[in-house]
Amino acid sequence: MKKLPRMVSLAASVLAVATLSACVAPAPYTTNRYRYQPQVAYPAQPAPYTEYGRIANIEVLRTERPGTGTGGGGAVAGGLIGGAVGNQFGHGSGRAAATALGLIGGALLGNSIEAQNNGPRVYESYRVSIQTENGGYRAFDVPNPGDLRIGDRVRIDSGRISRF
Incomplete structure (x- = not known):
């Protein structure tokens, strides 16, 4: 017994x-591709129309959240x-x-x-800089650039980036 x-x-x-x-397992990280609000460097207001340009630079941004x-x-x-x-x-x-x-x-x-x-956790995101056809620059912070490469021709429509 x-x-x-x-x-x-x-x-x-x-x-x-x-x-x-x-x-112990972390939560999965999911995002929708290319649906991000832009961080506009120049001009101060995002354009309300469709713009075209070329990707000038893609840089890695690292942020760290301190541990508790x-x-x-x-x-x-x-x-x-x-x-x-x-x-x-x-x-x-x-x-x-x-x-x-x-x-x-x-x-x-x-x-x-x-x-x-x-x-502590380290997160990586990417800043995609685009030189528009009118000579201005736009910068977008995205979690993953996907298939975008420097020199690719892109279209910016309502804050969304797509290859053109």
């Missing part, structure tokens, strides 16, 4: 570890799970030692996972 509660406790521990590890650090929640959750798993091993004082080791190891692992999830 002692094996049944151990199996239930072990199954609950495995389920808790699987649940916490599912929180750890709040202790990961250490507490990891400690609880580690203690429950460690309690499954040994008898008597050996079980107490295994529980203590599981508690400490789980707390360290949980804190490490939380620090990784709350760490």
Whole structure:
């Protein structure tokens, strides 16, 4: 009869570890292609009509979001799970030692996972500079330039870039 509660406790521990590890995956990043509001360098107002031009430059912009650090929640959750798993091993004082080791190891692992999830993030975007046919320059910040290359002829229609 002692094996049944151990199996239930072990199954609950495995389920808790699987649940916490599912929180590690970042959310997918999706965008619509070429539907961006322009950052206009010259002139100050975007033109209300269709413009044509050539891509003069594509540069990479890197921005960094600072991390928030750890709040202790990961250490507490990891400690609880580690203690429950460690309690499954040994008898008597050996079980107490295994529980203590599981508690400490789980707390360290949980804190490490939380620090990784709350760490600083670096984002890359691109600034596409276009020289218009009338001699002006327009700049657009986009997450991905796609198939656009320097020298390509493009059309700017209502703030959207497309190859021409």
